[in-house]
Amino acid sequence: MIRRNPALAALAAGYLFPEIARRRRAFQEGHPDARIISLGVGNTTEPLTPHVTRRLVEAAERLGTRAGYTGYGDEQGLAELRAKIADVLYGGLVAPDEVFVSDGSKCDIGRLQLMFGGGIPVAVQDPAYPVYVDGSVIAGAASRAGADGRYGGITYLPCVAENGFMPDLAALPRDGLVYFCSPNNPTGAVATKAWLAGLVKEAQAKGCIIIFDAAYSEYIRDPALPRSIFEVEGARTCAIEVNSFSKSVGFTGVRLGWTVVPRELAWEGGSPVAADWNRIMTTIFNGASNLAQQGGLAALEPEGRREGAALVAHYMGNADLIAKGLAAQGIASCGGDNAPYLWAAFPGRSSWEVFEEILERCHVVTTPGSGFGPCGEGFVRFSAFGRREDVVEAVGRLVRLGG
Amino acid sequence: MIRRNPALAALAAGYLFPEIARRRRAFQEGHPDARIISLGVGNTTEPLTPHVTRRLVEAAERLGTRAGYTGYGDEQGLAELRAKIADVLYGGLVAPDEVFVSDGSKCDIGRLQLMFGGGIPVAVQDPAYPVYVDGSVIAGAASRAGADGRYGGITYLPCVAENGFMPDLAALPRDGLVYFCSPNNPTGAVATKAWLAGLVKEAQAKGCIIIFDAAYSEYIRDPALPRSIFEVEGARTCAIEVNSFSKSVGFTGVRLGWTVVPRELAWEGGSPVAADWNRIMTTIFNGASNLAQQGGLAALEPEGRREGAALVAHYMGNADLIAKGLAAQGIASCGGDNAPYLWAAFPGRSSWEVFEEILERCHVVTTPGSGFGPCGEGFVRFSAFGRREDVVEAVGRLVRLGG
Numbered sequence: 001m002i003r004r005n006p007a008l009a010a011l012a013a014g015y016l017f018p019e020i021a022r023r024r025r026a027f028q029e030g031h032p033d034a035r036i037i038s039l040g041v042g043n044t045t046e047p048l049t050p051h052v053t054r055r056l057v058e059a060a061e062r063l064g065t066r067a068g069y070t071g072y073g074d075e076q077g078l079a080e081l082r083a084k085i086a087d088v089l090y091g092g093l094v095a096p097d098e099v100f101v102s103d104g105s106k107c108d109i110g111r112l113q114l115m116f117g118g119g120i121p122v123a124v125q126d127p128a129y130p131v132y133v134d135g136s137v138i139a140g141a142a143s144r145a146g147a148d149g150r151y152g153g154i155t156y157l158p159c160v161a162e163n164g165f166m167p168d169l170a171a172l173p174r175d176g177l178v179y180f181c182s183p184n185n186p187t188g189a190v191a192t193k194a195w196l197a198g199l200v201k202e203a204q205a206k207g208c209i210i211i212f213d214a215a216y217s218e219y220i221r222d223p224a225l226p227r228s229i230f231e232v233e234g235a236r237t238c239a240i241e242v243n244s245f246s247k248s249v250g251f252t253g254v255r256l257g258w259t260v261v262p263r264e265l266a267w268e269g270g271s272p273v274a275a276d277w278n279r280i281m282t283t284i285f286n287g288a289s290n291l292a293q294q295g296g297l298a299a300l301e302p303e304g305r306r307e308g309a310a311l312v313a314h315y316m317g318n319a320d321l322i323a324k325g326l327a328a329q330g331i332a333s334c335g336g337d338n339a340p341y342l343w344a345a346f347p348g349r350s351s352w353e354v355f356e357e358i359l360e361r362c363h364v365v366t367t368p369g370s371g372f373g374p375c376g377e378g379f380v381r382f383s384a385f386g387r388r389e390d391v392v393e394a395v396g397r398l399v400r401l402g403g
Numbered sequence: 404m405i406r407r408n409p410a411l412a413a414l415a416a417g418y419l420f421p422e423i424a425r426r427r428r429a430f431q432e433g434h435p436d437a438r439i440i441s442l443g444v445g446n447t448t449e450p451l452t453p454h455v456t457r458r459l460v461e462a463a464e465r466l467g468t469r470a471g472y473t474g475y476g477d478e479q480g481l482a483e484l485r486a487k488i489a490d491v492l493y494g495g496l497v498a499p500d501e502v503f504v505s506d507g508s509k510c511d512i513g514r515l516q517l518m519f520g521g522g523i524p525v526a527v528q529d530p531a532y533p534v535y536v537d538g539s540v541i542a543g544a545a546s547r548a549g550a551d552g553r554y555g556g557i558t559y560l561p562c563v564a565e566n567g568f569m570p571d572l573a574a575l576p577r578d579g580l581v582y583f584c585s586p587n588n589p590t591g592a593v594a595t596k597a598w599l600a601g602l603v604k605e606a607q608a609k610g611c612i613i614i615f616d617a618a619y620s621e622y623i624r625d626p627a628l629p630r631s632i633f634e635v636e637g638a639r640t641c642a643i644e645v646n647s648f649s650k651s652v653g654f655t656g657v658r659l660g661w662t663v664v665p666r667e668l669a670w671e672g673g674s675p676v677a678a679d680w681n682r683i684m685t686t687i688f689n690g691a692s693n694l695a696q697q698g699g700l701a702a703l704e705p706e707g708r709r710e711g712a713a714l715v716a717h718y719m720g721n722a723d724l725i726a727k728g729l730a731a732q733g734i735a736s737c738g739g740d741n742a743p744y745l746w747a748a749f750p751g752r753s754s755w756e757v758f759e760e761i762l763e764r765c766h767v768v769t770t771p772g773s774g775f776g777p778c779g780e781g782f783v784r785f786s787a788f789g790r791r792e793d794v795v796e797a798v799g800r801l802v803r804l805g806g
Binding site for chain 2 (some may be wrong): 001002005006007008011014015017018041042044045046048049052053056057059060066068069070071072073077091103104106107109110111113114115116117118122128130131134135138139140173175177207208210230250252253254259266267268269270271276280282283284285286288289290291292328339356370385395
């Protein structure tokens with residue numbers, strides 16, 4: 001028999017979100033009349049916008065014609081889409097051939113982890129989006145977690161109220177891979193340009209590569225805050241950026257994202273990282289759906305951009321309602337001003353216990369903070385993704401927590 | 404600086420198909436008036452069929468409505484699609500929850516390689532679809548290739564005219580991973596049920612797991628030939644099957660595939676492989692596009708199945724034309740009867756040299772056999788994917804090879 005990959009054997013329990021879904025189902029079965037509202041998973045709920053929908057419909061129609069049919073495209077994505085991302089979203093800070101289009105940033109993170117392999121130190125914000133840690137374990141970059149829930153070989157960078165949810169950069173490992181997410185999932189904290197400049201400087205000094213997750217960049221309302229790490233000088237020699245159309249135009253189900261690998265980024269010895277990334281993408285990936293890519297093109301046209309901004313404004317309106325609702329119950333929270341997540345503090349309590357209490361009393365699904373890392377203990381995450389009437393209803397039910 | 408992943412450093416040259424595209428572009432630049440026809444990459448050329456197109460259009464329209472919008476779906480795919488694949492394509496030989504829907508089998512093979520990791524022996528047919536070897540090298544399962552072009556740690560199973568392009572099963576490694584593709588890419592050879600039974604028996608005896616690539620199963624015209632390895636008794640304890648909608652309904656660009664992991668399949672020690680596959684799919688994958696999945700559902704309805712059969716018949720008509728054209732030039736070939744590929748023999752010659760000669764004389768792109776492995780030397784692959792008028796034209800030009 002084949003031996004189980006020891007990296008998989010090191011991986012603890014199940015992935016966070018399926019576990020939440022399981023608990024939700026269990027509660028629903030026990031309470032068939034409860035109308036559960038989810039402010040848990042960051043899942044978009046609003047329909048695709050008209051301009052983007054029209055383009056998807058046309059793209060599907062065209063695939064049914066001899067003149068319009070296309071088979072395999074370039075694994076790196078349509079040249080037109082790569083150019084439009086570089087232009088519209090980066091204002092030319094990155095070149096079209098540095099943009100690699102994909103089926104989403106979660107999937108790209110998995111492929112990046114495969115590219116980096118198991119032999120290097122990894123650092124993550126704590127708390128963080130679970131894929132950074134779980135995927136690193138799968139790639140062999142970590143050893144089994146100890147009693148404290150922390151995997152060996154991974155440096156956890158505490159992000160807590162005391163440091164404004166921005167990690168201590170002195171703790172970065174040498175020659176390692178550093179995951180950094182801003183606007184942050186789950187805390188909602190957003191790095192300033194000065195702070196990112198410090199991160200870039202420290203990464204350069206330590207020989208680190210940053211994987212900058214900008215999936216929520218469109219949720220930044222404050223124009224002074226950076227939407228891309230490439231707004232910071234020096235980032236091109238030490239950073240990869242992943243991003244997605246999921247949260248900006250509701251493509252969570254349609255599947256479209258991208259990764260920027262600057263051509264200056266090099267391994268020890270000088271060979272370009274982008275060449276290896278291109279090899280990974282051409283060898284074990286086969287391009288994002290041609291339908292999704294047409295939708296992405298429409299989303300980057302002026303009309304698509306206007307619609308996308310309105311969509312984001314809707315979700316940010318939800319965030320404002322949740323922030324007020326939490327405050328009304330005396331629950332301290334941060335985030336939600338330039339990010340679709342609110343990080344609510346329940347000091348001294350277990351996250352899963354709070355999760356269960358909110359589910360039982362309010363019939364509202366949240367995400368337990370400890371699912372994002374040990375420093376998430378005592379917090380739950382509220383997601384602003386939801387229909388307005390559901391959010392209003394859910395926020396109204398929070399009063400039951402006071403009882 | 405971060406050390407380059409040694410597995411990537413072990414990987415030779417570029418992925419095959421981009422190299423072919425590069426040579427084609429170079430020839431076109433030198434001969435701007437040449438009308439090059441590709442019988443190279445197995446890329447579909449016929450429009451999507453009406454029933455499937457209609458469903459894709461409707462699915463796109465629905466995403467633009469409040470009632471029809473969907474965000475993230477289950478990472479494993481729509482329950483309805485998993486059930487339909489199990490029922491329509493496997494006649495219940497596999498269960499719906501053993502079917503994992505994805506964005507294509509090339510991508511699934513990459514994720515399978517990540518799951519298996521670098522610590523196990525790998526065996527491949529020689530020649531074979533390049534992703535089996537290249538992806539194994541990326542996953543760390545092989546060491547740098549020697550002067551003969553063979554990577555260390557990989558067992559190459561020669562598939563040559565003398566053995567009817569079916570490998571010697573005695574050469575399977577112990578406790579290893581065995582890739583097997585039938586109908587075969589590139590040779591067009593198809594395993595009989597008796598032959599597959601022998602493979603399963605040998606895999607069981609040696610403790611191997613087979614990755615059975617059935618991407619061309621719909622091209623089997625002979626009803627006696629097996630379309631799935633699960634038609635063979637015992638396969639459920641030793642095989643994983645990958646397949647795709649790319650070649651059966653022209654979804655090369657739309658992106659939709661699936662992998663079957665039977666629940667009986669276990670690691671040494673007894674833990675189920677399916678649990679790890681589920682963990683991989685939920686952690687570093689986020690579901691196939693919801694649009695593509697709706698198209699897949701339509702393709703499995705009776706009308707979609709009829710349309711798909713006609714599409715396959717079109718490409719197989721091309722295969723018949725290519726077979727006749729090669730025979731008329733006295734070029735021996737096999738395949739093309741139950742597979743969309745013909746494997747043409749040019750004994751004693753270099754594949755790349757033949758590739759260049761056909762490109763220069765006929766302005767036809769083929770695929771050099773050596774790109775699929777050392778035993779592919781002296782062959783080129785002709786793909787039956789193409790428009791009828793192009794295939795007729797390309798076949799007519801083959802006469803120039805006689806000159």
